[in-house]
Amino acid sequence: MTDAAKKKIVKEIHVDLDKCIGCRACELACSSFHAKPRYSSTNPARARIRVVVDDLNDVYVPIRAGDYTPAECTGRHTHTINGKEYRECSFCGVSCPARDLFKEPDSGLPLKCDMCEDDPPLAEPMCVQVCPHDALTYEEREEEGGEEEPREELEIGLDALTKKYGMKKVMDTVARMAVSKKQ
Ligand code: SF4
Numbered sequence: 001m002t003d004a005a006k007k008k009i010v011k012e013i014h015v016d017l018d019k020c021i022g023c024r025a026c027e028l029a030c031s032s033f034h035a036k037p038r039y040s041s042t043n044p045a046r047a048r049i050r051v052v053v054d055d056l057n058d059v060y061v062p063i064r065a066g067d068y069t070p071a072e073c074t075g076r077h078t079h080t081i082n083g084k085e086y087r088e089c090s091f092c093g094v095s096c097p098a099r100d101l102f103k104e105p106d107s108g109l110p111l112k113c114d115m116c117e118d119d120p121p122l123a124e125p126m127c128v129q130v131c132p133h134d135a136l137t138y139e140e141r142e143e144e145g146g147e148e149e150p151r152e153e154l155e156i157g158l159d160a161l162t163k164k165y166g167m168k169k170v171m172d173t174v175a176r177m178a179v180s181k182k183q
């Protein structure tokens, strides 16, 4: 393997909580970019970023959607910020069975931040582009190590469905749908 082949591009979004004003422009832009067809609708319920907004305490925390997990975690820590307690779930980016966050509202399939992958690639992810206060900044850098194949959204969704319902039920449903489409 050549040195070039061993490099991988690491993409990161840095969040500066001191600059976030809770305007939620990032949620709107994300949902619009991922609408099908692209930009055809704006619905924050479909966004892969969610801003915890607490006006009274001036707390604004943008959280990006991470991985799907089939099991709810057992951690129940609380965070105290400016004298107010927040449950751990408030700041968690996982799509999990314990709550409806980071799930496609119609299908219930998990939503995950894909860094706005596009062809041709965007100069910066949409949430970063629209953030009016530079609370979100984008960084790309090279690191040692082979690049993993990015998982397709469809694959992540199917994985979640098979973990929830079992492979047989998913396959039977697809077969039934295929038959009804032909008729
Ligand atoms: S990087 Fe793209 S997909 Fe991820 S939260 Fe920002 S707008 Fe959404």
Ligand code: SF4
Pocket (backbone or CB within 6 Å): 019, 020, 021, 022, 023, 024, 025, 026, 027, 051, 060, 062, 130, 131, 132, 133, 134, 135, 136
């Ligand atoms: S767009 Fe920027 S300032 Fe507005 S809520 Fe999102 S991260 Fe915060």
